[in-house]
Amino acid sequence: MKVSLFITCLADSMFPEVGESVVRILHRLGCKIDFPEAQTCCGQPAYNSGYLRETRDVALTLLDAFEESEYVVTPSGSCAGMIRHAYPDLFAHDPVLSSRVVRLAEKTFEFSQFLVDVLGVTDLGAELHARVTYHPSCHAMRLTGVQEQPEILLKHVKGLVYTELPNKMECCGFGGTFSVKMGDISAAMVTDKVNQVVQTQADILTGTDMGCLMNIQGRLRREGHAIEVMHLAQLLAKGMKL
């Protein structure tokens, strides 16, 4: 199967190891991988702030970059959600772009969703002896349809003790520019989230979105907790010794 990677600007510039794990796993599963270098960002920062014209301009880079792709896979539920949920609306006024956008939306998947729903893989043969908890990101859950896929993958990792995060459905307070613009409210939200993560006594916190994980990790560090934070792809790759 041919898979094009959409690495997202955040993972590209701050967490390249996440992209690398995605590549190694997909490669192990026999996918033929390409990385269209013409990609930059899905446009979310501008979109969430209401700068729609700027969003469209940036979104066009993605549209061009993935024109020929068969599948687009991204390690971010929120960027996948942007493409699947917001793009159709953003380009609704333009019939040509609009049909290109719908095609892109239909072939774009969040990483765990792609593994479970498209490839039909649930057991990667990974083994990791650790206590793990998982934060389901809002956009992954509510805009992209990432529901039980990450937990299915985790529960198949040998030796892994899965502990459910209390109140897991509640937002961590990231929200892109929200975390800077409404810093106090966001801080209160992430503080609650960190308390819950700590309660699970997990060694590792995982998720499918580096935005949220970066937010929670930033607070965990500020409070001095030693809990490791890693993207689901990193965790699985580690368990697969890739």
Added chain:
Amino acid sequence: MSAERSTIKERAKEALKDDYLRGAVKSTTDRLRTNKLASQEALGNWEWWRERGRQIRAHVVANLDYYLSQLAENVRQNGGHIYFCETGHEAVKQVIEIAKRVKARSVVKSKSMVSEELHLNHALEQEGIEAVETDLGEYIIQLAKEGPSHIIAPSIHKNRHQVAELFAETDGKEFIPSDTQTLTAFARAKLREKFMTGEIGVTGCNFAIAETGSVCLFTNEGNGRMVTSLPKVHIAIMGMERILPTVEDLEVMMNLLPRAGTGQKLTSYVSIITGPRKSGEVDGPEEFHLLVVDNGRSEILEDEDFRQVLHCIRCGACLNVCPVYRQIGGHAYGWVYPGPIGAVITPLLNERNDQYQDLPYASSLCAACYEACPVKIPLHDLLVKLRARNVEKGRTSRWEKLSFRMYRHAFRSPKRYRVAIRLASRLQKPFLRHGFIQAQLPILNGWTGARDLRGFSGESFRDRWKTLQNVLEKDKG
């Protein structure tokens, strides 16, 4: 801090310092949403009900003119009076006119969000007419001289001890025990007197039913029934969109509204009132008046982008799941309607008032509100649309505009993007410790005030890609 002129950010900051408030709001909303999930599960097929609810509301709002005139005709036929009030001011004038005509000295009220919107109590008091809220929660906040902080649980921000203190103070007593029984007994005794003497009963209206000309009230305390039957005049006030075509549609809403709001199968009382007392009937008011309030709604109706907010049935479910509301409570939203629905509807109803245009930023856009809404209003999308409207109307700061112009310039070209992240990763070097920025940075202090900031990686994914490809090639071979 006065709600006028301050920003949502400032009001939120104040609220965040109030541990009592945050504790009370969190524990009550926790309870409400757990109940909601259980009761929607028990109903079964929740998504089907939700979709029906959405369709009914969309149909009404799209044909509002028709249903309003049908309603008016049937209200009149039942012997009631109906008034269409374009502004809040007109509605208030109408109430006062009726009150003066019947020489009312006191008005008993059962919860109405619209009357809060009109500041009706204040206006009545200025005319020397006493207005008493008879809903326990509303009564509490009236004594405290506050506005509601939740759509269906107006005093959600107060715990029992605070209520006991408030009651004691009102009664000139040192102390009242704070158990629920004592507190409700206190309120009941006080309010009974008021029911007996009130000449006018003012209520809200959960739904008006066009085909029968009735108004329908969902209540839990029985006070609604007293208010609509004891005084000789009943005035119901409704936002002009709160209408349903038929009694069958009401059945759908009866399944959705209480479940979504409190997790009840049905509220303790559902009153359907059709006109004043008929000849031969023993109970009921002699006069029935229905005020249909526009107050900015027809402008929303004309705006395709935002029409959907008029689908709202004011159940409060979006508040209960909103992580922002749960941290800051309702008063921080600065106007009558709090939470996600407030963040959408307040700027729209106060379109010409710049003071409320920052409310749409009080959301992380997590979409929990949409998921909870029994009539599927996409509140998270509407919040983005409101932000876009602010950009369009030039309400955003120069600094913000410039940032997004720069973002667009850099991110629309893969080449410039690459240069930009390289530059950023070089510029951050002096601030970096073990890959994180711990210092407070002026522009980013919203973030760095409470958390460390991950720095840019020295080597981006695209830098690694070539080597990675070679490794994969070898692995294959």
